[in-house]
Amino acid sequence: MTLAERIKQEAQRLGFDAVGISRIDGSPQPSVLDDRPRPFHQLLYDRLCAWIERGYHGAMAWMERAPHRRADPGSVLPGCRSIISVGMNYGTGHRADESPGHGRIARYAWGRDYHGILQAKLEQLEALIRTLAPNACTRWYVDTGPVMEKAWAQQAGLGWIGKHSNLVSARYGSWLLLGEVLTTLELEPDEPGTDLCGTCQLCVRACPTGAITEPYVVDARRCISYLTIELHKPGDEIPVELERTLGNRIFGCDDCLDACPYNLAAQPTQESAFQPSPLTLAPSLSTLETMSERTFQDTFRLSAIRRAKYSGLLRNVRIARRNAQSPSRSPSDRPFSANMS
Ligand code: B12
């Protein structure tokens, strides 16, 4: 068994549903932006800069910082030669209870915070690599560092980048959360994933705010996930003209992911920590609206929902209540039409 095979076997034993390896090399690759082939990390840099120049990152100032570092794993881990990308299936097969009076929480936040779940497994994987190759340097991330995780997961064969810009897996559909270990080891790479979107545009059409401005590109400033989670600093307001598009969504949004036909064959997760609680499956707006900050901290201690902060979640709940009271604020009233170019 090669070192790469041994590492992938261990990743599966630890409970990762998908694992693959990509190599950092400087060979030129065709570009989707123009006809100048260049190394993959250079392509990522150009895409990232184009995205930032359009202002699509909104108030996420950390996305602007050192784009060359975010695009090039070699500047995050000097001497980085390979990336071991991992994915965990969080699809549970449950449906949210959207009867009147309930808000909606994005699926990735139904169970325990995925950062902790993946972190524990990534640390174990890193420990195994250290045993097998004591001289290797490694560094893991799960949404926690300057690494473009979707692109590397696609290069490692975990799936392809769908037109909603997330990684889609033929086996798990839209429901993979990603992490990775960067390493100085030269590991045998897997084949990159092939784009199977074809002429489908379902996710682009499903977006209630037109945030998918063109296939594969999301303007975060219009994305309900950004509005309900990332806009949480004092003074951050959800633009009034976008409020009604939130409908009953109080944390994140799954509309573009839900629309994907590759979910039809997706298998439910084996990980009990991703299972929803009654609160996350059917969050009562009136209960949440009267929740104290102390109760918020206690209730969401182990949940990704903490990221919205108390004031952000309550603001979202108030908007959802107003939307429920006024039919003209229903999400089907789409003020934006997606650009289908
Ligand atoms: C910033 C961020 C956000 C922002 C911006 C989203 C975005 N699309 O960039 C906001 C807050 C909106 C967000 C929302 C969500 N996020 Co988020 N987010 C991130 C984060 C931290 C960075 C992503 C990034 O680098 N964006 C910058 C842009 C430049 O990159 P990009 O999307 O890859 O876009 C480029 C490509 O599409 C490429 N491109 C253009 N044309 C073409 C053509 C082809 C053929 C190809 C291949 C590429 C390509 O160029 C684009 C730039 O123009 C990552 C974690 C990480 N460190 O990677 C998680 C991450 C992407 N998020 C994740 C999740 C789960 C979500 C949500 C589903 C959560 C929810 N349910 O509410 C939504 C999905 C919204 C959506 N449709 O994207 C997961 C995605 C898992 C997966 N299977 O892909 C990640 C990887 C976190 C994780 N560790 O699992 N997120």
Ligand code: SF4
């Ligand atoms: S998460 Fe929602 S708002 Fe954001 S791009 Fe997808 S459908 Fe649009």
Ligand code: SF4
């Ligand atoms: S909904 Fe269609 S276009 Fe969007 S990711 Fe899925 S297959 Fe691709």
